[in-house]
Amino acid sequence: MTLADVLPTMGRCLHTRLEPDIWPLGTTLGQDGLVFAGVPAVSLAAQFGTPAYVLAEDAFRLRCRDFRAALPEMEVAYAGKSLLCRAVLRWVMEEGLSLDVCSAGELAVARAVGFPASRILMHGNVKTPEDLKAALAYGVDRIVVDSLDEIAELGTLARYPQRVLIRVTPGVDAHTHKAITTGVDSQKFGFPLSTAMDAVSAVLAQPSLRLAGVHCHIGSQVSTVAAYEETARRMVSLLGAVRDRFGVVLRELDLGGGYAVPYLTGEPGFDLVGYAQRVRVAVSYTASLLGLAVPRLTVEPGRSLAGPAGVTLYRVVAVKGSFVAVDGGMSDNMRVALYGAKYCVRLAGRSSCAPLRTVTVVGRHCEAGDVIASDVGLPGDVHAGDLLAVPVTGAYHHSLASNYNQVCRPPIVGVRDGIARPLVRRETEEDLAARDVG
Ligand SMILES: Cc1ncc(COP(=O)(O)O)c(C=O)c1O
Known part of the structure; x- marks a missing residue:
């Protein structure tokens, strides 16, 4: 009925x-x-x-504030792909968020409003040489590398040390729609945990790149906090493995976005406060077990803001x-x-x-x-x-x-x-x- x-x-x-x-x-x-x-x-x-x-506008700005209030020690980077125009980026800038872009075109909008390069990350499973050149020319703070070919290309193009994160698929199934599931091995994004060390080694071999940390994004319209908790544990363990194998301590962990919103009345919203508590505990507990300092955390909400x-x-x-x-x-x-x-x-x-x-x-x-x-x-x-x-x-x-x-x-x-x-x-x-x- x-x-x-x-x-x-x-x-x-x-x-x-x-x-x-x-x-x-x-x-x-x-x-x-x-x-x-x-x-x-x-x-x-x-x-x-x-x-x-x-x-x-107020609804958008309020969600930015909700994220900053719930995650005060984390960097909140708006995923520009969800909705991008100059006015929205001005709101994002004024609310003190960072920005993630995934193409030269998205970066051009950021440039048009003078979005600070120090608060921009670029990622994407395919970044063309033009995308990479645009990111380098604007001086974006971090580029999230997604393949060995890209690491080689970026290493050649970068003239000054460029901070990079390595995108990893942590093998966590977020139980969302197949087309927006990105945390498991059978899809096109990032390096599976099994080959992440090859990426680390490739970045460390490039004099023009500085490995800052690791990145993941397990999918979109994800409603369970447990998937993020498990992801956080696996990603911190990876930081421990990198230290053990290469003697390099990576200080940044980007957990991506994907927080679900209700589309129909009565659908559950995402428990942001619960997320903040449980992910914080998962990260600090795993880090302490491994004798690591707690990394700086970044999140990349798009849908949940716009x-x-x-x-x-x-x-x-x-x-x-x-x-x-x-x-x-x-x-x-x-x-x-x-x-x-x-x-x-x-x-x-x-x-x-x-x-x-x-x-x-x-x-x-x-x-x-x-x-x-x-x-x-x-x-x-x-x-x-x-x-x-x-x-x-x-x-x-x-x-x-x-x-x-x-x-x-x-x-x-x-x-x-x-x-x-x-x-x-x-x-x-x-x-x-x-x-x-x-
Ligand atoms: C790497 C990355 N970060 C963040 C997001 C934003 O996801 P959402 O809009 O679901 O929060 C996406 C979306 O595809 C993404 O690919």
Whole structure:
């Protein structure tokens, strides 16, 4: 039985209440629909069109503060791949976080806002020579090396000692979706523990590289602290093994990101405070057993900062049987097709007490898999022209967006204290045509 079956029978109009755990801080629901940080969805749609990504600045900043408060002794580096634009990087900079980038393109955005190079790391399983040159030219603090070929390439390109971390796959299965599981040996990232020593030896042999520590990232949308605890133990043990074999004490341990957020109401959030306590204990206990000083820890949250701050607004174009078709789709939200992700959808531009009915919200693209949300409850009177909102779309939506069907990518609109401002403008057909030079 679905939510839509149950609610009408309860004689109450429950869908006029907002689920507090999935909407950005400051979202309210009134007679005229949803209001984000004091800005009505209707006004946003009128001013910026649809589809549009709405980003609540305070919600983003608050998550940055939560991380810094829970992990005061750790470096918190925002994973820029989750959502990158100049305004967001200014917020990250102002909140005192570091930044991780994984391409020259991401670094260019950091450069554009003057993000301090001393707070930037670059990683990625493939860094082209151009990526590495851009990182060296800007003087990023750490480059996370991912293959022996890359170590050789970087060793040749670096002119001054460049600090590096070695990316290791600790062999911990975080039990998340296969496409975002990165901590086990059968995937493309980093060095398995069994060959990590070869990487250490290769870095130590390069006079232009300084080995600072090791890095790992076990996956994304990871909900259990235990996987991180086990990872921390294995990674500290690796630091001990490096000392024993090479006589080199590495002082930095980067544990990556991957902290889960709820996409549907009632899904558990990530226990950040529990994480802080248990990882701290795992690191210090293992270090003390091995007679090592506690390393400096870095974490790299992306989704958990950006995801819950974002909402996508769509306009309903057609209602066909149980399909509600909107003016966006897989070009602005790839996560359904990629990972089978599930979303909640709400009427955003008006209130309705019509009984809910179960519908599937689909996109405009020429793919049967172009679905936004299957089997969700929407008021039975939903019709063409209605505004819909989908929460938790701040991370890996704009950054994964495409131009499939020559559809222009939506704008990102920042909202704060009743004011909306464009952070990234809507792409235009002229933008698309400008690249077509044949
Ligand atoms: C190396 C690394 N660090 C951090 C992240 C951020 O992960 P999340 O956005 O799930 O926190 C990723 C995501 O893929 C990653 O590959």
